[in-house]
Amino acid sequence: MRLFFLVSAILLLSGCGDMFFGEKTISQICRDYPQMCNDLNSDAHCRQEKAEIIRTRYANLQQPSDQLKYKLLLQFEDYKVCVSKAAQIEHIKQKEKKSDRMKGVITARRQLAQLARDTEESKDPYLLHYHWSRFGREESLVDFLGLEATGALEKPDLQVKLAEYYVKRDLDRTVNLLYHALELYESGDTVDPEIFYSLSTIFLKQERFPRAYVWAYIAKRYDVTELDLAQIEALVRQVGKNPGKLEDIADDYISDIRSGKFVAPEHKPFVY
Incomplete structure (x- = not known):
């Protein structure tokens, strides 16, 4: 019971749960860093995909890394598929919704292109595989295959990528x-x-x-x-x-x- 009251007090002090033990909510990130949210569609479609992108964008802002950029590449691919389908839904009375979703499609395309440019020279195994599998970049494949002898691919998902x-x-x-x-x-x-x-x-x-x-x-x-x-x-x-x-x-x-x-x-x- 004392633990319950302690947790409740922490939640009240942090703004009714907006932040729990230092972790920002999506709404808080969007309020503090609107540039991370405003270029995505604003309606309810693709909510999960948007939330993942916003959290990863915020994490990459705090401590940029190749791993987070790779994560963003995959997340924007998923978001692009989702928001592209949503953009095809016609709204007779609310044409602005289609425009809002097209904004998300354009953002996804732009961000994927930018992230691809930013990671082209990375030696991270996940990014090397990405540039080979998505763009057929032979230099990336050679570097990726070369990592096998170093032990850098000793993870289940990287073994699967090597099997590909x-x-x-x-x-x-x-x-x-x-x-x-x-x-x-x-x-x-x-x-x-x-x-x-x-x-x-x-x-x-x-x-x-x-x-x-x-x-x-x-x-x-x-x-x-x-x-x-x-x-x-x-x-x-x-x-x-x-x-x-x-x-x-x-x-x-x-x-x-x-x-x-x-x-x-x-x-x-x-x-x-």
């Missing part, structure tokens, strides 16, 4: 990179389910149906719906394998992934 390059060139290496991404997850981390989808589709292409089934089963457990598990099961039965045993293997993998103890199958004693 090799998937059209070396499927076995792609599989190993995706396995390593799973090895790098720690207990409690949110796992990218696209890894399971990618592993299953690669094994299907290689006609390694039992492996494809294991990863399709895991993908389904992670709510991936694009794979036809029944169809893959039929292929498994055609090659004389027991889906039930494969599901047991998949359940063990899931347990290992969730506990941060996954080890690539090639390093385990059983073969399937």
Whole structure:
């Protein structure tokens, strides 16, 4: 009870919750730094996307970094998609709403171009991958690939980005990179389910149906719906394998992934 009154007093002193333990709210940022908000659409559309941009803009103002600029690039991409769709909605009585949303579209285009120019020479791995994947910049790709030997790509999402390059060139290496991404997850981390989808589709292409089934089963457990598990099961039965045993293997993998103890199958004693 004493804690409740203490928290309530803090909220009252800070202006009815406008600031909690030093963290500014969106409304407070917009009041203090209107330039961070006024170039975005002012209606209710794309509220989440706008809030993320405003918070990241504010954080980058306080302490600029390549990581925050990369975050802004992705956020403005999402915002551009959202506000572009909203701008197509016709308002018979409120034509100004369409104009307001077009302002957001123009802002997104301008900010993406500016951020791209500002980060063109960055050696941050995320930005190197961004400039290669978005603009086909070969210099960025060479620098990104060169980071693999330095250990700078030892993060799950960076291993996945590295796999994006090799998937059209070396499927076995792609599989190993995706396995390593799973090895790098720690207990409690949110796992990218696209890894399971990618592993299953690669094994299907290689006609390694039992492996494809294991990863399709895991993908389904992670709510991936694009794979036809029944169809893959039929292929498994055609090659004389027991889906039930494969599901047991998949359940063990899931347990290992969730506990941060996954080890690539090639390093385990059983073969399937």
